[in-house]
Amino acid sequence: VAFEEVYDLFAIRIIVDSSPEKEKEECWKVYSIITDEYNPSPERLRDWLSNPKSNGYEALHTTVMGPGGKWVEVQIRTKRMNEIAEKGLAAHWKYKEGKDDSSRFEKWFHQIREALSNQDASSLDFLQDFKTSFLTEEIYVYTPKGDVKMLPVGATALDFAFTVHTAVGSKCIGAKVNHKLVPISHKLRSGDQIEIITSSKQKPNPEWLNFVVTSKAKSKIKDTLKEEKRAIAEEGRYTLQRKLEGMNAVMNQANLDELANFYKLNSSLDLLYEIAVKKIDLKELKEFTVHGDKLIPPKPVKEEVKEPEHFTKPDNRKDTELIIFGESSDKIMYTLANCCKPIPGDDVFGFITTGEGLKIHRTNCPNATRLLSNYGHRVVKTKWAKNKEISFLTGLKIIGLDDVGVIHKITNLISGELRVNISAMTIEARDGIFEGNVKVFVHDKDELDNLVDELLSLPGIERVDRYDTE
Structure with missing residues (x-):
């Protein structure tokens, strides 16, 4: 930051003695008195009265041009707000007596309890989640009904979905931000209105962890992935047990750890999972020896490094006259x-x-x-x-929600119902949104326009645009 852009070299704090029901009104009166006398910088106004920070901080900040042409920051608080700002969260309970409404502090503590309840997280993961979820600046976004949700800066549409409900986040395939279709990795900004799109066929996948930032979203995704992994690993456990019984070996934790170490895996769960998905075929098991209940691995053999083979795909493109x-x-x-x-x-x-x-x-x-x-x-x-x-070759670019069976619907409509010949088709999907390029042979523009209208009528298709083929 340039020195000229530092506005809080000089600061004044005004503490207002006000009753709780008149706090906002009297803080804004003070603001009005100050800005009538000194010119304010509108972009430097910070209203934490209407939308307090998640850690409980409430105040009204502005920056005015003081005597001598110097910028002066002015902070306006009540006594209650100042005590919470100076003494921390504990001061909140002094003012909460007699109130039975759900406070933002309870929500804040609930978020911390959720983070602490994740027993599988390492201390480093916990500290990182705590910093990104609770110590960063917040943004304020809205549900379609106008309810306000607070999220850390950098939060995505998927973070918002998990904030609404775990089931909504787990089934999220896309979102509409300010009525515009966006992928689930779309970063939100203050003031955005978000509508979540779900599908009963959707389930969390490991790529989601690359862009979510809230601890709730991360922990719920990890929990779901681990449960799914455990269920698949049971099949691997049954396969390994049969192999060990054939060697007169025992299925115990020590032997599982020995095998996991041999295959260079982090845990016995990873071992059983990779056996279940056929990544490990256990051919090397015959090289192990059994001493009592213990499996003894073979001595390591230096592997011969093979040069990767390179294949060149044939060019099947055909020029059409x-x-x-x-x-x-x-x-x-x-x-x-x-x-x-x-x-x-x-x-x-x-x-x-x-x-x-x-x-x-x-x-x-x-x-x-x-x-x-x-x-x-x-x-x-x-x-x-x-x-x-x-027939004439032309191209269509199709954008829509990446749901199960959407490609079948498109090809069935073009080739099956409309009997239009497809020359080439490429599909790319990312974060719940797919983008397809289809080259088709049409007789005239009327046939092309009819094809576009029919494609747009399919559920989940957002846009169809013509492009010039090469």
Whole structure:
């Protein structure tokens, strides 16, 4: 921060003697008196009266231009607010007597209890979660019904979902922030309104831990993943037990730890899980020897390092020759311009090139303005003739929610119901949102527009845009 940007070199604190029911009113009166006398900096106003910090801090901060042209920070608090700010959370209970409403402190302590209840977390993980969840600045976001939720800076849509309810977070596939579809990793800002989109088929996955920041979200995701891992590991336990019985060995914790160490895994749970998912086939088990109840591993053998093989995928792309039909098509050869790839039904014009004959461009082609303004004498009026025997290649970009079966619905609609030929299709999914590029052969623009409308009618599809194929 530059020295010129430091506004609190000079600060004044005003303590107001006020009754609890008139605190806000009288603090704002003091603010009005000060700003009537001195010019305030509007962007430096901090209203922690309406939205106190999660640690209980309440005050009104502003910065005014004082005598001599110096910025002065002014802090306005009541006696109660000052005692809580100076003496910490314990001072809160002095003022809470006679109140039975749920305070933000109770929520704050509840969050800390949740973090402490996670028995599997290491001390380093706990300290990191504590810093990111409780000691950072907060943002204030809203539910569709207008309820306020506090989250640490950097919180994502998935953090918000877990704040609403663990079941909502576990089934979250996407969100709408200010009515705009976003992935679950989208970082929230103060003032955002969030609507969570869920699916009964969704479940937490390890990638979620890369972007959530709240301790509740992290602990619930880890718990779910561990429970799922334990359930799968039971199958691995049964497989290993049969193998050990065949060697007259005992299934005990010491032998499990020995095997986990041999396969360089962190725990016996990881060992049983990897056996269950067939990552470990236990072929090396025959090299172990049994002494009493104990498994003795073989002596380590230096492995020969193999150079990775490189494979080159064959290029299966096939150039498609496209022909356009218009007036005098029996006399002049028409070719499509690669810059805009027009199809029948598009508004087009012909342009006479030097050496390449007549090329057809769309009127909204990126080069259209330059060609029409600079080479008007080489422009030819062109119109399309109906010819349902010729197909034209064009591309569609599809964006929507990544739900189970969505790709099947898209391909079934295009190829099955509308009988449109698909040339190529690529799909990428990230954080609950998929983006697909589909190249299709259509006869004209009407057929393309109908295809777009039908795709948009599918559940979960947000946008369908045409793009120019290469």
